[in-house]
Amino acid sequence: MTAALRPPCASGMFHNIECGPPVTSPSPPTENLGFPMLRGANVAGFYSSRRSLVLHCGRSDSLKRIKVKENTGNWFKPIKAIVDSDSSWTEERGAALSGTNLRQMSNVGKSTNILWHACPIQKQDREQLLQQKGCVIWLTGLSGSGKSTIACALSRSLHSRGKLTYILDGDNLRHGLNQDLSFKAEDRSENIRRIGEVAKLFADAGVICITSLISPYRKDRDACRALLPKGDFIEVFIDAPLHVCEARDPKGLYKLARAGKIKGFTGIDDPYEPPCSCEIVLQQKGSDCKSPSDMAEIVISYLEENGYLGA
Ligand SMILES: Nc1ncnc2c1ncn2[C@@H]1O[C@H](COP(=O)(O)OS(=O)(=O)O)[C@@H](OP(=O)(O)O)[C@H]1O
Numbered sequence: 423m424t425a426a427l428r429p430p431c432a433s434g435m436f437h438n439i440e441c442g443p444p445v446t447s448p449s450p451p452t453e454n455l456g457f458p459m460l461r462g463a464n465v466a467g468f469y470s471s472r473r474s475l476v477l478h479c480g481r482s483d484s485l486k487r488i489k490v491k492e493n494t495g496n497w498f499k500p501i502k503a504i505v506d507s508d509s510s511w512t513e514e515r516g517a518a519l520s521g522t523n524l525r526q527m528s529n530v531g532k533s534t535n536i537l538w539h540a541c542p543i544q545k546q547d548r549e550q551l552l553q554q555k556g557c558v559i560w561l562t563g564l565s566g567s568g569k570s571t572i573a574c575a576l577s578r579s580l581h582s583r584g585k586l587t588y589i590l591d592g593d594n595l596r597h598g599l600n601q602d603l604s605f606k607a608e609d610r611s612e613n614i615r616r617i618g619e620v621a622k623l624f625a626d627a628g629v630i631c632i633t634s635l636i637s638p639y640r641k642d643r644d645a646c647r648a649l650l651p652k653g654d655f656i657e658v659f660i661d662a663p664l665h666v667c668e669a670r671d672p673k674g675l676y677k678l679a680r681a682g683k684i685k686g687f688t689g690i691d692d693p694y695e696p697p698c699s700c701e702i703v704l705q706q707k708g709s710d711c712k713s714p715s716d717m718a719e720i721v722i723s724y725l726e727e728n729g730y731l732g733a
C-alpha cells in the first residue's frame with residue numbers, strides 16, 4: 423500500500439515519491455532502506471545538492487535524518503537511504519558513509535531545524551576586493567568621553583585612505599533596531615548583543631566596523647569579542663574620567679541625572695566597568711588630552727601594524 427509523501431514546504435520536488443509500510447522499531451542505524459519505509463512520516467525539512475537529497479522526517483517526538491541518493495533525471499529516486507535512529511550519528515559519519523559532505527540541521531535558541539547556507543564568495547574574497555581586512559573597532563567609555571567624535575574622525579581618516587568603514591552608534595541604533603530597549607541592565611545587554619551581531623556581519627562583509635556604545639558591562643563586551651575571529655575585535659577604551667565627561671555634558675544629561683531626573687545614568691547611579699585588558703586605551707586626562715584626530719591616528723597605526731589596511 424502506498425501513499426504520496428508531500429513535504430509541508432511548497433516544493434514540487436517530491437511529487438513522485440511514494441511511501442509504504444511504516445518504519446519498524448528499533449531500526450538499525452545504517453541500513454539499506456527505500457522510501458517504502460517512510461509511510462506515515464512527516465517531512466519537516468530537506469536539503470539537496472546536485473548529487474544527493476537529505477530528508478528530515480519524524481512523527482512528533484524525534485526527527486530522523488534520511489539521506490537518499492540521487493537517480494538520474496529530475497526525480498530523486500530512492501536507491502539507498504540511511505535512517506538515523508542512533509544519537510551518535512555525526513556529520514562526519516554521514517559523509518564517510520555517503521562520500522559527500524552533509525550539512526547539519528540545527529536548533530539555535532528558539533529556532534528549530536535551521537540550516538546554515540554557505541556562499542562560495544567568502545570574507546577573504548570580499549577583503550581582496552576592498553583591499554582591507556574586515557574587523558570591529560569597539561569604542562567603549564562613559565557618555566561624553568568622546569566615542570562618537572573619535573568614531574567620526576576615524577571613519578573620515580580611513581575613508582580618505584580609500585578604506586570602507588561603517589559606524590554603529592548607540593544613540594542612532596536606539597532610533598531603529600533597538601528602539602524597544604531601555605537602559606535597564608538586561609536591555610543594555612541586549613543592545614550590546616544585537617549590535618555585536620550586526621558588527622560581526624559588517625566585519626564578515628570586509629568592512630571596518632566602528633561601534634560607538636557605552637557598553638558598560640565587561641561580560642557583554644567579552645561576549646561580542648567571542649563572536650569574532652581572534653584579532654578581529656579591537657577594543658578601544660576611551661579613558662575619560664567622570665569629572666571630565668560631566669564638565670563637557672554636551673547633551674545636559676549629567677545635569678539631569680544629578681538632579682534625579684534621569685534614573686540609572688551610567689557613571690552616576692549605574693555602573694561602568696572599564697576593560698581589564700583591551701587592545702587600545704585612549705587617555706583623556708589632564709592637559710595632555712589629544713585631539714580626536716590624533717586619537718584616530720593612534721587607532722589607524724594599530725590597524726596598519728596589524729595588517730588590517732591591506733588584503
Ligand atoms: N540612563 C542612561 N545612561 C547612559 N546613557 C543614556 C542614558 N539615558 C540616555 N542615554 C543616552 O544614550 C546614549 C547611550 O546609549 P548606548 O546604546 O551607547 O548605551 S549602552 O551601551 O546600552 O549602555 C548616551 O549617548 P553617549 O553620550 O553618546 O554615550 C546618552 O546620550
Ligand SMILES: Nc1ncnc2c1ncn2[C@@H]1O[C@H](COP(=O)(O)OP(=O)(O)O)[C@@H](O)[C@H]1O
Pocket residue numbers: 563564565566567568569570571572634670672706711712713714717
Ligand atoms: N579628544 C577630545 N578632546 C576634547 N574634547 C573632546 C574630545 N573628544 C570629544 N570631545 C568633546 O566631548 C564631547 C562629547 O563627545 P562625544 O563624542 O559626543 O562623546 P560620547 O559619544 O562618548 O558621548 C563633545 O563636545 C566633543 O566635542
